Amino acid sequence: MSAIPHRPVSSAAPRIAKPFDWAGLVFAILLTLVIAVPLLVVATWAFTEVWRYPSLVPQKFGLRFWSQTLSRADVWEALFLSLRLTAVVTALSAVICLPAAYAFARLKFPGRNLLFLSFLASHAFPKFGLLVAIAGIFLHLGLISTFWGVVLIQLVGTLMLMIWVPVAAFQAVDRRMEEAARDAGAGPLRVFWSITLPQAGPTIAAAVLLTFVGTFYETEGAWLIGAPQVRTMPVLMISFINNQLVVQYGAVLSVMLWLPSFLALIFARRIVGTGAFARGFGA
Amino acid sequence: MARLTIKGVSKSFGTGFAVNDVSLDVEDGELVCLLGPSGSGKSTLLRMIGGFERPSAGEILIDAKDVTRLPPERRPTGMVFQSHALWTHWNVFDNIAFGLRLRRRPRAEIRERVEQALAMVGLADYGQRMTTQLSGGQQQRVALARSLVLEPKILLLDEPFASLDQHLRERLREEVKDIQSRLGITTLFVTHGQDEALALADRIVVMRDGVMEQVAPPDVIYRAPRTEFVASFIGSMNFIRVTVEEGIGRHEDLTLPVPVADGPAVLGIRPEALSLTPSERPRAGRVHRSIDFGTHKLVDIDLLDGTRMKAMMPPETQVPRGLRVELGVSAFHVFRDGAQVYQAGARGSETERRVSHA
Numbered sequence: 001m002s003a004i005p006h007r008p009v010s011s012a013a014p015r016i017a018k019p020f021d022w023a024g025l026v027f028a029i030l031l032t033l034v035i036a037v038p039l040l041v042v043a044t045w046a047f048t049e050v051w052r053y054p055s056l057v058p059q060k061f062g063l064r065f066w067s068q069t070l071s072r073a074d075v076w077e078a079l080f081l082s083l084r085l086t087a088v089v090t091a092l093s094a095v096i097c098l099p100a101a102y103a104f105a106r107l108k109f110p111g112r113n114l115l116f117l118s119f120l121a122s123h124a125f126p127k128f129g130l131l132v133a134i135a136g137i138f139l140h141l142g143l144i145s146t147f148w149g150v151v152l153i154q155l156v157g158t159l160m161l162m163i164w165v166p167v168a169a170f171q172a173v174d175r176r177m178e179e180a181a182r183d184a185g186a187g188p189l190r191v192f193w194s195i196t197l198p199q200a201g202p203t204i205a206a207a208v209l210l211t212f213v214g215t216f217y218e219t220e221g222a223w224l225i226g227a228p229q230v231r232t233m234p235v236l237m238i239s240f241i242n243n244q245l246v247v248q249y250g251a252v253l254s255v256m257l258w259l260p261s262f263l264a265l266i267f268a269r270r271i272v273g274t275g276a277f278a279r280g281f282g283a
Numbered sequence: 284m285a286r287l288t289i290k291g292v293s294k295s296f297g298t299g300f301a302v303n304d305v306s307l308d309v310e311d312g313e314l315v316c317l318l319g320p321s322g323s324g325k326s327t328l329l330r331m332i333g334g335f336e337r338p339s340a341g342e343i344l345i346d347a348k349d350v351t352r353l354p355p356e357r358r359p360t361g362m363v364f365q366s367h368a369l370w371t372h373w374n375v376f377d378n379i380a381f382g383l384r385l386r387r388r389p390r391a392e393i394r395e396r397v398e399q400a401l402a403m404v405g406l407a408d409y410g411q412r413m414t415t416q417l418s419g420g421q422q423q424r425v426a427l428a429r430s431l432v433l434e435p436k437i438l439l440l441d442e443p444f445a446s447l448d449q450h451l452r453e454r455l456r457e458e459v460k461d462i463q464s465r466l467g468i469t470t471l472f473v474t475h476g477q478d479e480a481l482a483l484a485d486r487i488v489v490m491r492d493g494v495m496e497q498v499a500p501p502d503v504i505y506r507a508p509r510t511e512f513v514a515s516f517i518g519s520m521n522f523i524r525v526t527v528e529e530g531i532g533r534h535e536d537l538t539l540p541v542p543v544a545d546g547p548a549v550l551g552i553r554p555e556a557l558s559l560t561p562s563e564r565p566r567a568g569r570v571h572r573s574i575d576f577g578t579h580k581l582v583d584i585d586l587l588d589g590t591r592m593k594a595m596m597p598p599e600t601q602v603p604r605g606l607r608v609e610l611g612v613s614a615f616h617v618f619r620d621g622a623q624v625y626q627a628g629a630r631g632s633e634t635e636r637r638v639s640h641a
Binding site: 174176177179180181182183184185186187190194195198199201 | 333334335354355356360361362364366368369370371372381382385386426429430433
């Protein structure tokens with residue numbers, strides 16, 4: 001008796017619970033193809049010695065171009081230069097922008113909104129025009145072709161992300177938490193260090209990480225200000241691709257350049273919980 | 284242990300006053316409730332005592348020491364916030380230990396004192412939990428322990444139970460009262476719930492528009508309200524407009540001896556001071572409805588001039604809807620221009636204190 005009313009329920013339930021999303025699957029596959037195929041082609045090129053039209057797969061695989069690329073001194077120089085440059089820019093950006101972001105989030109001062117918008121302004125113009133203008137100024141200051149010149153130009157590019165995202169993160173921190181810490185006996189600096197920063201931490205970590213990756217791949221500023229003395233990895237890659245008709249050099253370098261961003265992304269997934277960005281933007 | 288003295292404290296925001304010339308003495312070990320509707324300045328006053336707002340004028344003294352200009356971290360006060368404000372990136376133990384660590388206490392002492400504090404609020408084994416894993420009531424207990432572990436001279440509670448449900452609120456306030464009287468800690472408690480104030484306070488400060496309306500023990504506040512506002516805010520009170528002529532207050536349904544100067548006045552009558560008798564008079568008030576609370580019945584009566592009166596009757600009373608009744612009054616207050624000018628009838632032991640159900 002009792003089994004009879006159960007049957008229609010149990011057979012109906014799965015049909016309602018899991019309608020298969022065919023459209024979603026198609027979109028997912030298409031998206032994956034669009035993103036993954038170019039990556040696959042480049043990766044394949046990096047390990048190819050001979051690949052002639054119209055063959056679908058290379059005629060000869062090999063690591064010849066890897067050893068050729070890796071034996072070049074300028075590649076290693078560029079890699080370490082890029083790492084040093086990016087680390088310095090990210091650290092400077094954090095030192096400058098985080099306190100500024102806190103001030104924007106918590107303090108009221110005249111001109112606050114105008115200043116805040118001015119960080120957006122550098123992104124509101126065609127970037128190359130702005131860079132050329134800055135390059136003109138740097139030429140007078142003797143900063144062209146110097147390490148610190150490139151640091152400066154790349155710093156400008158990081159400002160917006162490093163101000164806007166942390167401002168939102170700091171604003172999301174409950175003021176009562178900070179007051180409770182004052183009440184427990186902590187001075188303002190200690191409150192910032194022990195309460196505000198950890199509370200805003202995941203979102204700020206995400207901003208720092210994105211700044212690092214973005215700066216590492218920044219090409220226009222580094223090329224315009226840095227060339228010819230200061231050559232970063234992306235700049236080197238472009239000159240390889242422009243000057244030599246061997247596809248493999250560029251392919252090997254771009255596979256090498258994946259590495260830092262890939263590690264950064266893995267790291268990001270570990271420390272930045274899902275939704276940290278959404279929270280940072282006030283969702 | 285600690286005395287709190289507030290001398291002529293004001294706080295102005297732009298054009299208006301949030302707190303206007305408040306003076307108050309809180310004795311050692313006393314629990315004082317600041318009671319008032321939202322916007323009455325009670326929270327602002329508390330935050331000035333805690334150091335989170337700076338008074339525009341006046342002085343705040345703790346044990347005769349002026350703390351008016353000290354930041355919160357240098358005041359001997361401990362605050363419990365309505366939103367509990369626990370630090371969600373630390374576990375319960377670290378939350379409570381933070382203040383002790385700032386004071387550079389030895390590790391063993393910190394452990395011992397945190398465990399004592401947790402035991403006191405009934406959360407002995409919860410040290411390793413994250414604060415987000417606790418229920419609302421448990422979070423508020425941790426916040427209380429976090430303040431108490433630092434042994435503040437003055438404990439400040441800013442509507443700590445407002446976000447909890449009724450049962451939990453009642454239980455927690457009993458626990459707070461127990462802990463407070465055991466430790467003998469001078470406490471200020473902000474609330475907008477009159478039952479909370481009546482249940483907890485040694486003295487109640489009723490605030491309205493930044494001004495203290497009355498400061499008195501709960502029974503006095505209830506039985507001898509100094510102003511019409513206090514009378515309406517604490518418990519439920521029927522108000523009825525009368526005209527006084529030669530010592531007699533007259534209303535169509537009531538005639539009472541009111542020995543004040545001639546003119547209009549407002550009578551305040553508690554529901555428990557009203558009695559009803561059936562009437563044949565065609566213009567007498569009619570019973571609108573009767574609600575049975577088990578312990579008593581609350582009867583609404585509509586008078587002909589539109590005034591709605593509430594009367595508290597014994598539970599066995601039968602009052603059908605539409606019944607015409609005469610009002611009998613055993614005790615009443617007379618107010619003129621908002622202030623009480625006369626009071627008559629039952630006081631003290633004659634009337635049981637009852638908390639409103641309105």
